[in-house]
Ligand code: IPE
């Protein structure tokens with residue numbers, strides 16, 4: 001179950017929906033079993049929860065955006081499976097268990113990732129009461145951008161290629177906004193895109209930037225301060241693998257101060273949404289308090 005409180009209903013529903021999708025056709029068991037292994041009952045589902053919470057603020061009911069939320073978690077899970085591969089971060093543990101390529105094999109891990117990308121776009125293209133064909137197309141376009149060259153994948157290559165001679169705070173910031181921040185952009189913008197409101201899109205793009213950096217800095221702190229059993233993944237690997245994070249430039253205390261500043265910025269940014277934004281502000285706080 002998620003370490004985030006109060007969201008078990010969404011998490012359970014997404015799991016059940018995923019099982020239903022995987023079991024409804026005669027798909028190869030060699031892919032279905034590993035997808036269930038890495039996905040069902042695993043992960044915090046923070047991106048789906050954020051998407052659902054932003055949509056709630058815009059009065060978009062869960063049933064209409066369920067496919068969009070699951071699509072985003074499919075892309076995120078694929079990104080983790082590939083991130084752990086020997087050619088990338090070469091990690092053995094993920095979500096409290098062996099990584100997919102360790103449990104199965106590398107070819108399976110690559111293909112499970114590929115299958116999850118395709119499934120994500122299949123789901124996004126399904127219209128609902130609140131999502132007409134044009135809106136579905138806008139969501140497909142946005143997720144393509146956020147997950148691809150100028151988003152998550154682009155950030156992943158920068159993460160692998162940053163070296164001591166090129167590293168700077170700006171470069172690391174930019175890399176993190178791409179590799180991690182871009183999927184949070186999608187989570188925060190799906191609601192305003194469905195509603196078709198440009199002013200809200202601008203504000204929620206800023207919110208996504210803040211949320212993404214609070215999330216990534218706290219992930220980097222987890223790498224330093226948490227344990228394998230708490231985090232569900234190996235820790236101290238950023239240092240071992242010469243990964244550049246903002247902590248390199250800010251120090252642990254400086255990083256925590258920056259998180260506190262960004263939490264304050266969130267409160268100011270969402271002030272005009274009043275009580276409707278309280279749940280989002282609490283979610284940001286929960287991010288900071290987590291150990292995994
Ligand atoms: C971990 O993401 C990878 C980063 C982008 C830092 P999460 O911490 O959201 O991973 P799960 O989904 O809960 O396993």
Ligand code: IPE
Pocket residue numbers: 079080083089091152156179180219233
């Ligand atoms: C992963 O960042 C980002 C993506 C998967 C896009 P990290 O490499 O820091 O994530 P962890 O620490 O392995 O979860």
Ligand code: MG
Pocket residue numbers: 083089159
């Ligand atoms: Mg990585």
Ligand code: MG
Pocket residue numbers: 083084089091
């Ligand atoms: Mg990694």
Ligand code: MG
Pocket residue numbers: 219220223
């Ligand atoms: Mg990390």
